[in-house]
Amino acid sequence: MTSRDPNAKRQTTRGILEELAQGDPESSIELSNVLDDFGERGYGMLLLIATLFAAIPIPGLAGGLSGPIVILVGLQMMIGLEHPWLPKFFRQRMIARSTFVRALSSLSSPFQYVERWIKPRLSAIFDHRAGEFVTGFLLALLGVLLFLPIPGTNYIFALLILLYAIAFIEKDGGIMLVCWGIGFVVIMIFGIMSGTLVAELNGLLEKLGRL
Numbered sequence: 001m002t003s004r005d006p007n008a009k010r011q012t013t014r015g016i017l018e019e020l021a022q023g024d025p026e027s028s029i030e031l032s033n034v035l036d037d038f039g040e041r042g043y044g045m046l047l048l049i050a051t052l053f054a055a056i057p058i059p060g061l062a063g064g065l066s067g068p069i070v071i072l073v074g075l076q077m078m079i080g081l082e083h084p085w086l087p088k089f090f091r092q093r094m095i096a097r098s099t100f101v102r103a104l105s106s107l108s109s110p111f112q113y114v115e116r117w118i119k120p121r122l123s124a125i126f127d128h129r130a131g132e133f134v135t136g137f138l139l140a141l142l143g144v145l146l147f148l149p150i151p152g153t154n155y156i157f158a159l160l161i162l163l164y165a166i167a168f169i170e171k172d173g174g175i176m177l178v179c180w181g182i183g184f185v186v187i188m189i190f191g192i193m194s195g196t197l198v199a200e201l202n203g204l205l206e207k208l209g210r211l
Contacts, residue, residue, distance in 0.1 A: 012118070013048065013166045014104075014111050021100035032091040035084065042084045044168025046073050047139075047161050049095065052103045054146060054158035065093075067147025070139055070161060077136025080129065110159060114166060114175075122173025135176065138183040139164065145190050153190060160186060 020029065031049065035042045046069055054066040069090065076084055125131040146157045160182055167176040 013169050014115065016169065017100055017104050021097055021104055023097055025098045025101060028094040028096050031093045031095060041169050043073055044165050046084050047165035047168060051158050051162040051165055052099055054154050054161065067143050070143030070146055074136045074140030074143055077132050078140065080132060107162065110162060118166065118170050118172050118175060120171045123171055125173035125176050126171060134180060138180060141187050141191060142183055150190060
């Protein structure tokens with residue numbers, strides 16, 4: 001993949017997926033190449049990748065890969081990293097182009113509904129340290145929920161993470177505010193009320209502390 005001209009016309013999230021889907025469907029793309037190509041939008045691309053794993057019914061991928069990716073994005077935003085960091089295992093992960101083709105098919109309806117409302121606005125949400133922290137905190141909790149085996153929730157979480165990805169990629173602070181509201185409600189319903197989120201988050205932090 002080639003680097004993009006920063007003065008080029010702004011790409012939409014759908015356009016990015018369509019570009020990644022082009023080519024031999026039997027070929028694959030290394031995740032590190034995708035991240036390097038999208039620079040400052042790397043967080044959005046990581047969330048988009050997490051959405052693909054969660055939305056497409058491939059056994060073991062939804063929680064096993066999507067959850068940790070979303071948690072990493074959230075924690076790194078909370079501590080203020082400008083660009084996402086991934087361990088070698090994730091960076092060398094190969095993603096089949098056919099996955100992007102299936103994603104376009106699976107997510108076409110959500111895109112059609114959301115795209116009419118998208119535009120760059122309220123950029124302070126992305127640039128202000130407090131905004132980054134709130135976004136990261138909510139994503140970390142949502143990643144833990146995605147990692148948990150809660151029946152029937154993968155697609156719900158996938159759509160929400162997709163909304164976060166769109167907000168990042170399109171620099172739409174209005175959509176991000178919507179993500180904050182929905183994220184808070186989802187965390188309350190599936191996490192705190194079920195009593196599982198706090199326990200799992202504590203266990204995750206203990207594991208990270210031993211690394």
